[in-house]
Amino acid sequence: MVLTNINFITFIGCLVLTITAFPSNKKKLNWQGSDVLNEVPLIDGHNDLPYNLYNIENNMLNNFELDSDLKSNPKWNVSSSFTDLPRLRQGKLGGQFWVAYVSCNRNYKDAVERTIEQIDVIKRLIDKYPKDLMYVTEADQIMEAHRQGKIASMIEIEGGHSLDSRLSSLRIFYELGVRCMTITHNCNIPWADNNQVDNNVSTPKRNLTEWGKNVILEMNRLGMIADISHVSEGVMVDVLATSKAPVIFSHSSVYNIKPHSRNVKDHVLQKLKQNNGVIMINFYSAYIANDTATIYDVINHINYVKNFIGVDYVGIGSDYDGVTRMPIGLEDVSKYPKIFDLLAEEGHDWEPWTEEELKKLAGLNLIRVFKQVEAIRDSLIDEEIIDQPIPYEDVFTANPNVTQCWTDLDKYKPVVNRFIEEFLPAEIA
Ligand SMILES: *[C@@H]1O[C@H](CO)[C@@H](O)[C@H](O)[C@H]1NC(C)=O
Numbered sequence: 001m002v003l004t005n006i007n008f009i010t011f012i013g014c015l016v017l018t019i020t021a022f023p024s025n026k027k028k029l030n031w032q033g034s035d036v037l038n039e040v041p042l043i044d045g046h047n048d049l050p051y052n053l054y055n056i057e058n059n060m061l062n063n064f065e066l067d068s069d070l071k072s073n074p075k076w077n078v079s080s081s082f083t084d085l086p087r088l089r090q091g092k093l094g095g096q097f098w099v100a101y102v103s104c105n106r107n108y109k110d111a112v113e114r115t116i117e118q119i120d121v122i123k124r125l126i127d128k129y130p131k132d133l134m135y136v137t138e139a140d141q142i143m144e145a146h147r148q149g150k151i152a153s154m155i156e157i158e159g160g161h162s163l164d165s166r167l168s169s170l171r172i173f174y175e176l177g178v179r180c181m182t183i184t185h186n187c188n189i190p191w192a193d194n195n196q197v198d199n200n201v202s203t204p205k206r207n208l209t210e211w212g213k214n215v216i217l218e219m220n221r222l223g224m225i226a227d228i229s230h231v232s233e234g235v236m237v238d239v240l241a242t243s244k245a246p247v248i249f250s251h252s253s254v255y256n257i258k259p260h261s262r263n264v265k266d267h268v269l270q271k272l273k274q275n276n277g278v279i280m281i282n283f284y285s286a287y288i289a290n291d292t293a294t295i296y297d298v299i300n301h302i303n304y305v306k307n308f309i310g311v312d313y314v315g316i317g318s319d320y321d322g323v324t325r326m327p328i329g330l331e332d333v334s335k336y337p338k339i340f341d342l343l344a345e346e347g348h349d350w351e352p353w354t355e356e357e358l359k360k361l362a363g364l365n366l367i368r369v370f371k372q373v374e375a376i377r378d379s380l381i382d383e384e385i386i387d388q389p390i391p392y393e394d395v396f397t398a399n400p401n402v403t404q405c406w407t408d409l410d411k412y413k414p415v416v417n418r419f420i421e422e423f424l425p426a427e428i429a
Pocket residue numbers: 071072073074077
C-alpha cells in the first residue's frame with residue numbers, strides 16, 4: 001500500500017513536471033488569429049463617433065476629414081476620440097453600428113428632432129467616404145461591403161427617449177434606415193426603466209410596461225434589432241420574454257466579473273442563449289475592471305461568455321468615442337486585431353480559439369441575429385400594425401411636465417371613459 005502510494009505520488013509529480021516543462025511559450029502558429037478578419041467582417045456593435053461630430057463639429061462635415069490623423073487635430077485631441085479612417089483600416093474593421101445618440105436631457109423635449117439630425121449626419125458621413133463606408137440596411141449587404149473592402153455602416157439609435165413614446169417615430173426611423181434601437185439610455189422613459197434603478201433596492205421598478213411590450217413587438221414586425229444594453233435587469237428579462245426575435249447587447253460586459261448595473265448577470269446570459277441573441281462586449285475600462293484594465297481583462301470577459309453559454313453568443317461592442325477610458329492594449333480602433341491574435345495563441349490560460357470560433361466572435365454571430373430578425377419580420381408580414389397610443393397615465397406619471405410639451409393630451413386618455421361619459425345615460429355610466 002505504502003509503495004503504491006509513493007508510486008502514485010511520483011506519478012503525479014511527473015505529470016506536474018511534464019506540464020510545467022512547457023511554460024507559457026507562445027507557440028508560433030502558421031496563421032494569426034486576426035487573419036480571419038480577411039474572410040469575415042469584424043462588426044462592432046457600438047461607436048459614438050456621430051456624437052463627437054455633434055459636440056466638436058456641430059455636425060458640419062465640409063471641413064471635417066475622417067480620412068486624416070484626428071489625434072493631430074487639436075479640436076479632436078480629446079479623451080473621447082478614438083476613431084478615424086486610417087486607424088479603422090489598421091484595425092481591420094468590417095462593420096459598424098454608428099450610433100445616433102441624443103442626450104437624456106432631451107427626454108420630453110426635442111429628442112425626436114435631435115435624433116433626426118444624428119441620423120442625417122451619419123448618412124452624410126457615409127456619403128462623404130464612398131470608398132471606405134457602405135450604407136447598409138440588410139444583413140446580406142454586410143458581406144457584400146466586406147467583399148468590396150468597405151466598412152458596412154448601420155444606424156442605431158440609443159435610447160427609447162428618441163421616440164418620445166410614439167410608435168410612429170419608430171416606424172419612420174425604420175424607414176430612415178435605423179436597424180437597431182437600444183431600449184433606454186441612462187434615464188427612465190414612460191415605458192421602460194434604465195439600469196440605474198438597480199443601484200437602489202428601494203427604487204420602485206416598473207420594468208417594461210404593458211405598452212412598452214408593443215414597442216418590442218412593433219420592432220419585431222418592422223425588423224429592427226432590439227438592444228438591451230443600458231436597461232434595468234427587469235427590462236432585460238421582460239424584453240427577452242416578449243421579443244419574438246433574437247436581441248442583442250450592443251455594448252455590455254459580464255456582471256459576474258465586474259459587478260456594474262450596465263453589465264449582464266448570469267441568469268440573463270442564460271436567457272440570452274435561449275433567445276439565440278448575442279452580447280457584444282464593451283471595452284470601457286470601468287465596465288471591464290478599473291482604470292488600469294488591460295486587453296487581457298477584456299479577453300477575460302469574452303472567454304467567460306464563451307465558456308458559460310457558448311461561442312455562438314458573443315461579439316464585440318467597443319463603445320469607442322462613447323467613453324473616455326479604454327484598456328491598455330486597446331487604445332483606439334486600430335487595436336482590434338490584437339484581441340484575435342491573442343485568443344488564437346497557445347500558452348495562455350485559455351483554450352486557444354479556432355478559426356471558426358474567431359469568425360463567430362468577429363461578425364458571424366451578429367449576422368446570424370440580423371438575418372433571424374429579418375426572417376421573423378418576413379414571417380409577420382400579415383400582422384397588423386400596432387396603433388394604440390401610449391396611455392396618458394404612463395406619460396403623465398413619468399413626467400407631469402408633459403402637459404407643457406405635448407398637444408392634444410385628451411387623445412391619450414382612455415377612449416372608453418369618454419364614450420361612456422358623453423353618450424350613455426348617467427345611470428348606466
Ligand atoms: C493632445 O493633448 C494632450 C494633453 O491633453 C497633449 O499632451 C498632446 O501633446 C496633444 N497632442 C497633440 C498631437 O496635439
